[in-house]
Amino acid sequence: MKTLIRSLIMAIAVVLPSMAMAEIAVIVHPSNGAALDKDAIQRIFLGKTRAFPGGGEAVPISFKEGSPEEEEFTKNVLAKTPKQLKAYWAKMVFTGKGTPPRQTDSLQEMLNLISANPNLIGFAPAGAVTGSVKVVGKF
Amino acid sequence: MKKYWLPAMALGLLANYPAHAEVQINGFASVVMGIDLEDDGNPTADYGGRTVDNLQESKVALQWSADLGEGMRFVGQTMARGDASDGYALNYDWAYFDFNVGDSGKLKFGRVRIPFYKYSDYLDVGYAYHWISPPKSMYSLSFSNADGVSYLQNFSSGSLEHSLNLVVGRYQGTLRIGGEPSPGNLENLVAINWSGSVGNHEFYAAYAQADVYIDAALLTTDQAALGNNSIADLAADSSDVLVDGDLGTFTGFGYKGSFGDMGLFAEYSIVKVADSILQDEATGAYLGMTYNMGNYIYHLTYEMEEDTPPTLQGSTALGNEPLTTGTLNAIARSLGNRSSEGEANTITIGARRDIGNSSAVKIDISSYTEDRYQSSAATEKSEETALILKVAVETMF
Numbered sequence: 214m215k216t217l218i219r220s221l222i223m224a225i226a227v228v229l230p231s232m233a234m235a236e237i238a239v240i241v242h243p244s245n246g247a248a249l250d251k252d253a254i255q256r257i258f259l260g261k262t263r264a265f266p267g268g269g270e271a272v273p274i275s276f277k278e279g280s281p282e283e284e285e286f287t288k289n290v291l292a293k294t295p296k297q298l299k300a301y302w303a304k305m306v307f308t309g310k311g312t313p314p315r316q317t318d319s320l321q322e323m324l325n326l327i328s329a330n331p332n333l334i335g336f337a338p339a340g341a342v343t344g345s346v347k348v349v350g351k352f
Numbered sequence: 353m354k355k356y357w358l359p360a361m362a363l364g365l366l367a368n369y370p371a372h373a374e375v376q377i378n379g380f381a382s383v384v385m386g387i388d389l390e391d392d393g394n395p396t397a398d399y400g401g402r403t404v405d406n407l408q409e410s411k412v413a414l415q416w417s418a419d420l421g422e423g424m425r426f427v428g429q430t431m432a433r434g435d436a437s438d439g440y441a442l443n444y445d446w447a448y449f450d451f452n453v454g455d456s457g458k459l460k461f462g463r464v465r466i467p468f469y470k471y472s473d474y475l476d477v478g479y480a481y482h483w484i485s486p487p488k489s490m491y492s493l494s495f496s497n498a499d500g501v502s503y504l505q506n507f508s509s510g511s512l513e514h515s516l517n518l519v520v521g522r523y524q525g526t527l528r529i530g531g532e533p534s535p536g537n538l539e540n541l542v543a544i545n546w547s548g549s550v551g552n553h554e555f556y557a558a559y560a561q562a563d564v565y566i567d568a569a570l571l572t573t574d575q576a577a578l579g580n581n582s583i584a585d586l587a588a589d590s591s592d593v594l595v596d597g598d599l600g601t602f603t604g605f606g607y608k609g610s611f612g613d614m615g616l617f618a619e620y621s622i623v624k625v626a627d628s629i630l631q632d633e634a635t636g637a638y639l640g641m642t643y644n645m646g647n648y649i650y651h652l653t654y655e656m657e658e659d660t661p662p663t664l665q666g667s668t669a670l671g672n673e674p675l676t677t678g679t680l681n682a683i684a685r686s687l688g689n690r691s692s693e694g695e696a697n698t699i700t701i702g703a704r705r706d707i708g709n710s711s712a713v714k715i716d717i718s719s720y721t722e723d724r725y726q727s728s729a730a731t732e733k734s735e736e737t738a739l740i741l742k743v744a745v746e747t748m749f
Contacts, residue, residue, distance in 0.1 A: 252511070261506050261513060264455035279709075299709050303480045303748050306378050307415060308473035309427050309450060309460065310504065 236339040237285045240324075240346040242331040245269075249334075249349040254290055257334060259301065260311030265334075273314035274326055274335040280318065286336050289352040373418040373426075379749050382478040384409040384434075384485075386742035407434030409485055409742075411476055415446070423452030431476060445476070445497060456506040464502040467517045467545035468558055470606040470619055472496060478746040482649045482704050484716045487638040489657035489698060490619050493602075494528045498541050512550045519543040519560075527566050538562035538600070553609040560602040564625055566595035583629065593629040600625040615642035617653075633660045640700075649704040656697040659724075694724025694733055711747040718742075 239254055241247070247265035256262045258273045265271045276283040279295070287298050305311040317323050320341055327335045328345035339351050387404045413431035420426060428447045432440035448462025465473055474480045475496060485491075500521015507514050520542050527536025543560035568583060584590035604621035620637040640653030702716035720738040 252508075256508070256513075261508075262456040263452060295709065296706060300480055303380075303477060304474050307380065307429075307477045307480070307748070308465070309417075309446065309448070310458070310473070312376060312417070 235285060237282065237289055237336050237352050238339040238342045238348045239290065239334065239336045239350045239352070240327050240342060241334050241349055242327060242329075243345070243347045244331050245334075245347060245349075247271075247349075251290060251350065251352065254334070254350065255292075258286075258291060258314060260305055260313075270332045271334055272330075272332050274323060274333055275314040275316050276323065276336075277316050277318040282320075282336065282338060283316075285338075286352075290336070373420050375416055375418050377414065377416045379412070379414045380477050380479060380747065381412040382410055382476075382484075382744055382746040384478075384742055384744040386740055389739040389741055390737060392737075407439070409744075410434035410440075412440070413445070413476060425450050448502075453503075453505075458504045460502040460504075463497055463499050464519060464521070466496060466498050466519055466523075466541070466543050466560060468493065468496070468543070468560060468602060468604060469621070470554075470556055470608060470617075477748060478714075478744060479710070479712055479748045482642055482651045482714075483653070483700065483702065484714050484742045484744045487619075487636075487640075487653060487655040487698070487700070489636040489655040489696065490604075490621055490638055492634070492636060492657070493623070494533075495523050495525060495536075495538070498523045498538070498543075500541070512548055515547045517543075517545045517547075523562070527564075535567045537565040539565065539597070543602075552611070554607070556604075556606050558602070558604040562600050563597045564595055564600040564628070564630075565597055566630075568595060568629070592627055595625065595628045595630060598626050598628040598630075600630075613644045615644070617641070634658070647706045649706075651700075651702050651704070653700045654697065655700070656695065658695045694722060696720065696722035696724065710749060711745070714742075714744045714746065716742045716744075 239249065241249070245265065247253075247267045247269070249266065253266050257265075257271045258275070263271060275286070284295060287293055287295060291298060293301065302311075302313045306313070317326065320337060323335050323337055324341075324343055324346060327333050337346075339348075342348055385404055386408065411431055411433045413429055415427065415429040417425050417427040426449050429445045430442060431445045432442045435441045444463065446463055446465070448460045448464055450458055450460045453459050465475075467473065469475075469486070469491060471481060471486045471491070475486065475491065478484065498519060498521035500519060502517065502519045502521075504515065504517045507516075522541055523536075523538040525536060526533045527538075528534070539562060541560065541562035543558065545556060545558040547554065547556035549555070578585070583593055587593045601624050602621065604619065606617075606619035608617050609615070617640040618638065621635070623634045623636075624632065634657065636655070636657045638653055638655035640651060640655075642649050642651040698718050698720045700716055700718040702714060704712050704714045706712050718738075718740045720740065721735065722737075723733050723735050
């Protein structure tokens with residue numbers, strides 16, 4: 214029995230990190246008190262609104278296109294495939310209705326930006342989030 | 353999509369706008385080749401019989417936007433469209449300032465797109481849809497932009513996302529009458545478009561109106577038939593035929609939805625121009641479906657159009673050479689519409705294959721049949737067909 218439990222714990226220990234990578238935390242500045250559900254986050258990241266639900270300018274920051282973080286966020290939060298998202302922004306850009314979020318290719322820069330500016334909203338692998346930012350949802 | 357970042361971003365100074373505007377450059381290109389596989393003449397204006405034409409629908413465009421700070425941008429789009437006689441003709445399709453209004457409003461000032469159809473806004477960006485070109489029975493107006501003001505407001509109610517677009521302006525440029533380009537003018541143009549989306553379903557309704565002026569030129573054959581008379585002589589009251597500030601209206605509806613790998617598309621529109629030689633009513637509609645399979649999209653579309661011309665009464669006003677009612681109406685048909693009174697339908701099947709994240713190769717084949725009064729034999733309807741094969745390579749960046 215002990216061996217079985219030990220094996221299970223080991224199996225969980227092996228699997229957990231990869232699961233943690235798959236879970237995405239949406240993050241804002243610690244002072245940001247906006248109530249953000251999945252719909253509200255989608256609206257901000259798809260350029261449909263420029264404000265947080267309770268007011269205040271909202272500027273989304275994304276990871277570089279094609280990065281694992283961006284792909285997870287696109288799938289889990291925006292509920293789109295990379296191709297659908299590409300087509301969506303093609304329509305928005307070439308209709309003058311909006312531009313894709315600004316991008317960063319560094320996790321550290323993402324955390325630094327969010328922790329320094331209450332108007333920003335971003336995301337990061339749930340396991341990599343530090344106390345300098347506030348998690349508003351995990352997906 | 354390429355973004356050019358200024359060092360300010362790396363420093364985390366996002367809230368402070370830099371002294372120089374951040375400029376974003378995007379672009380798209382389509383190279384389209386087509387051929388009418390039938391060799392008995394082509395009733396459509398698209399592609400010659402048994403001759404490959406690679407310019408007609410090809411285009412290349414660059415769009416840049418300068419972020420001017422404080423929610424203000426300037427957007428310009430230059431597009432070179434393939435033209436069989438001129439090669440690529442370059443135009444400014446868009447040139448406007450836009451201002452953010454509130455949390456989800458946008459005001460544009462300059463040359464803007466008129467929101468007629470589902471695909472109006474990105475009509476030229478072939479990459480954004482599955483056909484090589486949207487159904488022509490619907491997308492038949494020869495203009496798509498206006499100089500004026502456009503206001504767009506997004507809002508939501510429950511899970512329904514709304515987008516309301518109002519355009520007020522004027523169009524001056526080429527309008528087609530009797531298939532011939534003529535100087536035209538649309539004054540007091542007002543267009544309103546509501547679109548809504550819930551989940552994977554999108555709907556829209558649009559209405560537009562304008563005072564239409566077209567300085568129509570007669571075809572040589574029609575002028576010969578008219579003798580010394582002019583277009584104004586075609587009716588007792590010349591304002592019944594001349595396109596001299598007549599009210600033109602556009603009404604349209606549409607739906608687009610996806611059900612797993614299947615997509616469903618439908619649009620319907622009616623165009624009317626009152627008291628003129630133009631068609632009383634032109635109706636266009638299509639119903640289509642797509643099936644996604646990995647990098648491939650297969651599609652099938654049925655489209656129809658129906659044009660009803662005005663009926664002109666008598667020849668009493670013709671001072672110089674009285675004409676019969678039949679001749680009058682034959683000329684009216686020839687003048688008033690591309691192919692005059694009648695019906696047409698098209699069945700298109702095609703496939704699109706995505707290459708990477710921003711390019712696609714497409715192949716479409718369309719079977720077109722019309723039953724109309726032809727300008728060469730304007731006294732009775734006759735059937736004409738075309739079988740058009742097109743291939744395209746499209747990209748955006």
